[in-house]
Amino acid sequence: MGEEMKAGGYGLSAAGAGGAMAGPVLAYLPPRPKAYRPKIALIGCGGIAEYHLRAYREMGLDVVALCDRTIAKAEQRRAEFFPEAAVYSDYRNVLQRPDIEVVDLALHPAQRLAATEFALESRKHVLCQKPFVLTLADGERLAALAEKQRLKIAVNQNGRWAPHFSYMAAAIRAGVIGEVASVDFTLQWDHTWTAGTAFEEVHHLVLLDFGIHWFDMAAQFLRGRKPERVWASVARTAFQKMKPPMLAQVAIDYPGAQVRLNFNGHVRHGQEDRTVVCGSKGTLRSAGPSLSEQTVVLHTGEGQAAVPLEGTWFTSGFQGAMGELLCAIEEKREPTNGARNNLESLALCFAALASADSGEVRVPGTVRAVRE
Ligand SMILES: NC(=O)c1ccc[n+]([C@@H]2O[C@H](COP(=O)([O-])OP(=O)(O)OC[C@H]3O[C@@H](n4cnc5c(N)ncnc54)[C@H](O)[C@@H]3O)[C@@H](O)[C@H]2O)c1
Numbered sequence: 001m002g003e004e005m006k007a008g009g010y011g012l013s014a015a016g017a018g019g020a021m022a023g024p025v026l027a028y029l030p031p032r033p034k035a036y037r038p039k040i041a042l043i044g045c046g047g048i049a050e051y052h053l054r055a056y057r058e059m060g061l062d063v064v065a066l067c068d069r070t071i072a073k074a075e076q077r078r079a080e081f082f083p084e085a086a087v088y089s090d091y092r093n094v095l096q097r098p099d100i101e102v103v104d105l106a107l108h109p110a111q112r113l114a115a116t117e118f119a120l121e122s123r124k125h126v127l128c129q130k131p132f133v134l135t136l137a138d139g140e141r142l143a144a145l146a147e148k149q150r151l152k153i154a155v156n157q158n159g160r161w162a163p164h165f166s167y168m169a170a171a172i173r174a175g176v177i178g179e180v181a182s183v184d185f186t187l188q189w190d191h192t193w194t195a196g197t198a199f200e201e202v203h204h205l206v207l208l209d210f211g212i213h214w215f216d217m218a219a220q221f222l223r224g225r226k227p228e229r230v231w232a233s234v235a236r237t238a239f240q241k242m243k244p245p246m247l248a249q250v251a252i253d254y255p256g257a258q259v260r261l262n263f264n265g266h267v268r269h270g271q272e273d274r275t276v277v278c279g280s281k282g283t284l285r286s287a288g289p290s291l292s293e294q295t296v297v298l299h300t301g302e303g304q305a306a307v308p309l310e311g312t313w314f315t316s317g318f319q320g321a322m323g324e325l326l327c328a329i330e331e332k333r334e335p336t337n338g339a340r341n342n343l344e345s346l347a348l349c350f351a352a353l354a355s356a357d358s359g360e361v362r363v364p365g366t367v368r369a370v371r372e
């Protein structure tokens with residue numbers, strides 16, 4: 001008779017207590033180029049540009065041009081971060097400068113498409129904000145254009161270098177928890193700061209503009225496996241004033257694995273952001289009151305380890321997205337956050353949006369655009 005039966009615990013297995021241990025040392029910090037220090041331009045000096053520029057200043061990068069169609073916004077960012085930079089209101093004037101090699105595009109997707117194409121045609125390497133594109137065809141075209149021009153195009157999928165996500169992905173790649181069987185993302189946070197901004201006009205604000213980082217992490221954690229089906233639904237809370245649905249849930253089936261995304265973007269009190277990845281040999285759990293305050297704990301047969309991590313999403317994330325592009329240019333290889341790789345994350349996201357709109361299960365890859 002098993003131990004659990006004797007103890008009156010029929011149907012229960014040992015919880016696998018395990019003592020404290022040190023977590024494995026893994027490379028999770030944002031990469032930095034060895035010597036490549038090109039002149040960089042930032043196009044779009046809105047809200048998120050602050051975090052781009054803070055990260056680049058910390059990395060010692062050479063930002064020489066700032067552009068916003070409202071030139072006062074470019075001037076403000078110049079005063080805050082790179083006082084020597086030139087400012088522009090028309091990005092075509094920035095892209096004419098032969099000394100600029102790398103362009104960071106922090107525009108909304110609809111305005112970004114033409115600017116990205118123009119940047120590649122002007123022979124600049126490009127870092128694109130997320131969501132990268134609104135149709136897979138546009139993304140494929142931009143990736144092909146970059147290849148034809150022998151340039152690199154990367155997507156600012158900065159969550160990949162958020163310390164907790166970066167460590168978890170590195171641990172999974174190193175085989176620390178064996179074969180991944182389930183991934184659960186559960187977030188209760190307050191996204192109502194977007195009321196009255198351009199974001200409020202995005203119907204799938206939670207699943208597309210915000211959720212793309214989580215679809216992207218699902219794709220990272222299950223890299224090499226092909227998702228088979230996606231089901232999603234969205235809802236407005238009875239008490240919300242904002243237009244977009246603040247509630248969303250998604251279930252993704254992979255062969256031998258399931259991923260669930262649970263979002264409530266209308267929570268003021270008792271916020272939490274939790275990620276749990278269970279594998280054949282162990283579990284990785286990260287939790288905290290927000291996406292920038294996370295504690296990772298690893299459980300394996302050897303014991304359990306609370307893993308101390310450096311950085312936050314908004315510092316390491318923006319350093320990582322640009323750092324990886326610069327390393328890829330320096331090392332003459334494809335960036336890990338390259339455009340083609342991003343299309344897998346977008347395919348998952350687009351399938352979820354179509355499922356939420358139709359109530360039907362969708363196959364990733366068959367939904368080629370945000371609106372079918
Ligand atoms: N964690 C993240 O990765 C993260 C967080 C927030 C926003 N974002 C993304 O960044 C992008 C921008 O978001 P934001 O919050 O900075 O928006 P925002 O509206 O604050 O800024 C956009 C800026 O682009 C400028 N602009 C528009 N068209 C232009 C043009 N043709 N030429 C030059 N400037 C132009 C606007 O004047 C504005 O200042 C969005 O795609 C958003 O999803 C990413």
